[in-house]
Amino acid sequence: MSDAFESVYPDLLKTGLEKLRQLDVRRESLALFSAIEHFRRDLHGQETPAGILEISRRYLAGLNLFRTMGFWLVNREDLDFELIVAAPEGERAALQAIVRREIKSGRFGAAVRQNAPLFFHGAGAAERGVLHCLAVSSQVVGMFAGVLQSETAAVQEIAFSLLSLLLGESADAIAGMQKTRQLTSEIEALSGLLPVCSWCKKVRDDSGYWEQIEKYISLRSGASFTHGVCPDCRKRLLEGMARKS
Numbered sequence: 001m002s003d004a005f006e007s008v009y010p011d012l013l014k015t016g017l018e019k020l021r022q023l024d025v026r027r028e029s030l031a032l033f034s035a036i037e038h039f040r041r042d043l044h045g046q047e048t049p050a051g052i053l054e055i056s057r058r059y060l061a062g063l064n065l066f067r068t069m070g071f072w073l074v075n076r077e078d079l080d081f082e083l084i085v086a087a088p089e090g091e092r093a094a095l096q097a098i099v100r101r102e103i104k105s106g107r108f109g110a111a112v113r114q115n116a117p118l119f120f121h122g123a124g125a126a127e128r129g130v131l132h133c134l135a136v137s138s139q140v141v142g143m144f145a146g147v148l149q150s151e152t153a154a155v156q157e158i159a160f161s162l163l164s165l166l167l168g169e170s171a172d173a174i175a176g177m178q179k180t181r182q183l184t185s186e187i188e189a190l191s192g193l194l195p196v197c198s199w200c201k202k203v204r205d206d207s208g209y210w211e212q213i214e215k216y217i218s219l220r221s222g223a224s225f226t227h228g229v230c231p232d233c234r235k236r237l238l239e240g241m242a243r244k245s
Contacts, residue, residue: 053085056170063159066146073142084115099145103243117160134171140172
């Protein structure tokens, strides 16, 4: 992703949270809503999942909750979790070690099953952190892990609610991008001319083998088939049965 990202809205989140401690709640709430709306726009302006996660990192920094954080995505081929964005980058190995430990403890699996912050404690008292699944409905697209600041952030309850909201928006943007790419790939796979046998209607694949058209399309798209009888064929079938009888 380009480093030209200049949005002021991540800082606006932080400013809004700090001012919520004061009594002018209505005005600062409007500032937060504005920041969240711009967050959505910034997400959908990205062209890669890594770009979406980098935008998410910048906004989450505005919550002033974490000193380090990482974003993992599910590899759709082997269903493993892959660390995509680490902040600061020098903490990548430490974040991976934390996640390996939490996988062994079972907390990582528990976080996958719930769409809310799940807290963990490391060996040292200073290491307190949060796991939060990136999910849309029942589809898990990734995981967030963050090590908390040593000092508790102001209005922390609101900040954690915003954490869930922002990560939900991130997951939705990633899932939408993945679906679009899948559909584009299916369209590209089915575009062009298909060599079809004029007699049996089998299709010749790229390797020169002939296969049923249902199998050919199913392997190259998300389509599945049901079978019926069209009116013309039904008429011919009934006429043939009538002649035989």
